[in-house]
Amino acid sequence: AQSVAQPEDQVNVAEGNPLTVKCTYSVSGNPYLFWYVQYPNRGLQFLLKYITGDNLVKGSYGFEAEFNKSQTSFHLKKPSALVSDSALYFCAVRPSSSDSWGKFQFGAGTQVVVTP
Amino acid sequence: GAGVSQSPSNKVTEKGKDVELRCDPISGHTALYWYRQSLGQGLEFLIYFQGNSAPDKSGLPSDRFSAERTGGSVSTLTIQRTQQEDSAVYLCASRAGQVTYEQYFGPGTRLTVT
Numbered sequence: 001a002q003s004v005a006q007p008e009d010q011v012n013v014a015e016g017n018p019l020t021v022k023c024t025y026s027v028s029g030n031p032y033l034f035w036y037v038q039y040p041n042r043g044l045q046f047l048l049k050y051i052t053g054d055n056l057v058k059g060s061y062g063f064e065a066e067f068n069k070s071q072t073s074f075h076l077k078k079p080s081a082l083v084s085d086s087a088l089y090f091c092a093v094r095p096s097s098s099d100s101w102g103k104f105q106f107g108a109g110t111q112v113v114v115t116p
Numbered sequence: 117g118a119g120v121s122q123s124p125s126n127k128v129t130e131k132g133k134d135v136e137l138r139c140d141p142i143s144g145h146t147a148l149y150w151y152r153q154s155l156g157q158g159l160e161f162l163i164y165f166q167g168n169s170a171p172d173k174s175g176l177p178s179d180r181f182s183a184e185r186t187g188g189s190v191s192t193l194t195i196q197r198t199q200q201e202d203s204a205v206y207l208c209a210s211r212a213g214q215v216t217y218e219q220y221f222g223p224g225t226r227l228t229v230t
Binding site: 109 | 120149151157158159161172207209217218219220221222223224
């Protein structure tokens, strides 16, 4: 069975400092990996994905993530955090071999708080 | 706007009542998902529709939950005989098709069962 772990319920960072949100996964075969962000009272927004190819993927709003197969991780990073990055971040995984596109597994989410 | 819309945005109901939640996906999107978001629990997959294929209902928590998608567009999630543990935010998402990956989410319906 597939699973996603976001080990930190909350990450606090000062504006201008690097931001990292951790994600590890467990899946049979090769994973498809995703990051979504949820701003208050809004639906989730797609940030970036890893399907194949370069392990470092770049996404919206200056975010990037690195796929590490040996550590089964897909940590989200931003070199310099903004107060406006304060939101709830979700990691998601889907096995590439899944017969059903419905089998996305989301993590519990990590609340990011960026202070001025 | 061309995004996913959901209605109502908030619903308060008494235990034992039935509720219907509506989702209007992005026009032309063939895939539609329902998720449940509970505090601290992340997103729980409920059901998935893809075109005219039989829906994947494997995430529905009980037979009190059902969903339909009419005409390949609008979807309705129905919860019968609501229980307090059904209180959550119900999110709908749509995806363009089989070779795309990004899901586009609606703002959700916050359901409170009293």
